[in-house]
């Protein structure tokens with residue numbers, strides 16, 4: 001994924017329209033933008049499909065206009081291409097684009113069997129749900145073509161929420177025009193848009209409020225590094241030691257120089273050789289000045305003792321990751337006198353709902369819930385799941401979708417360990433969370449599912465190397 005700011009920004013439909021106006025104010029016509037968008041998309045389609053017969057479904061607006069540019073360009077390159085246009089072009093730019101396509105145009109495409117379907121029925125200008133007729137047309141054409149490519153956003157998708165039209169088949173590829181929209185990264189649309197490509201049409205970086213998280217760029221330890229300088233992470237264990245051990249194992253390979261497990265019992269268990277465990281009075285154990293970050297929550301329990309251990313951990317004022325059980329115990333009372341901006345919470349859907357309840361937050365979508373908890377508390381909120389969303393002091397960050405093999409018990413403990421390890425190295429909460437998600441996803445690639453959570457933890461050093 002490109003790392004420059006304008007190619008990472010995620011724009012709403014309204015922001016995209018404003019960006020388009022800015023470009024026009026700078027003297028670039030809609031026609032020129034459509035040429036850039038359509039030619040760029042045709043380029044990707046040509047590369048992906050290698051000249052196989054293409055059907056372009058064109059709607060009445062500028063998304064349809066892009067479709068005519070794509071069709072004309074494929075024909076110019078010698079490809080076999082036809083257009084299905086259930087409605088004639090309505091906008092000036094689309095009419096002009098339609099004139100440049102000299103090939104076959106039909107209104108229904110009945111009896112057409114092709115190899116590649118390019119969907120330009122509706123894009124970001126969708127103003128109401130798809131009619132039954134349009135749904136049926138899309139479904140039929142999609143079934144009759146082996147490969148489906150959606151232009152900008154799949155027809156019928158709400159570009160701002162990622163809501164997917166019921167019963168609509170998934171696409172193999174979606175080519176975003178000008179900038180990413182939220183639907184490329186969140187909601188059901190993010191899971192069904194297939195491979196994502198972005199065509200740069202010259203939209204400038206407008207704001208960093210919403211962006212695709214940049215990939216981490218790790219460096220080797222400095223020549224004079226030692227284990228404490230690289231970061232000492234304290235993992236506060238609790239009633240169920242397995243989860244905190246797993247998180248600690250994951251943390252070992254993710255950047256911190258030293259990971260210490262602070263247990264709550266003295267029972268002798270077989271620990272992995274890289275883990276150091278200390279038992280005893282938590283306040284005393286946490287008083288080690290060299291500790292640079294704390295992880296608390298996995299296996300903590302939710303009773304009085306757990307509450308007490310969490311309060312002790314937070315009282316240290318160190319950069320801290322709160323996960324799992326800690327997310328049930330966090331509330332205004334627990335955060336009283338604590339600097340929330342130093343804390344990352346890593347909730348899944350259910351835990352995010354619990355946080356909302358604990359902090360009296362009511363919001364409709366996962367994105368809004370994460371943002372509301374962040375603005376209410378100052379916490380950095382990493383709302384994990386198939387569409388992970390990070391609400392942080394710089395705005396909202398989105399991520400490519402990770403492997404579905406990550407849906408395994410203990411996967412969340414591994415993520416918490418990785419994020420905490422990054423925090424221990426001195427990363428800001430936002431950077432630690434972003435790097436953590438990418439490392440977790442890369443570890444899943446390295447472990448090549450199906451894997452257990454401990455296989456995943458073992459794959460972290462290899463994942464780390466991928467970002468060096």
Ligand SMILES: NC(=O)C1=CN([C@@H]2O[C@H](COP(=O)(O)OP(=O)(O)OC[C@H]3O[C@@H](n4cnc5c(N)ncnc54)[C@H](OP(=O)(O)O)[C@@H]3O)[C@@H](O)[C@H]2O)[C@@H](O)CC1
Nearest residue numbers: 020033034061062063122123124125126127128129130152
């Ligand atoms: N922004 C940029 O910089 C650039 C944008 N570009 C492209 O423009 C696209 C946005 O174009 P757009 O605004 O013309 O909207 P689009 O999606 O074609 O649809 C609007 C038409 O569909 C109609 N309509 C809507 N919903 C309907 C429904 N359910 N059922 C039936 N009709 C429905 C609607 O009718 P109306 O609501 O007016 O009745 C109107 O006629 C964008 O996705 C990108 O591909 C690039 O070319 C260049 C740079």
Ligand SMILES: [K+]
Nearest residue numbers: 119122153155
């Ligand atoms: K489309």
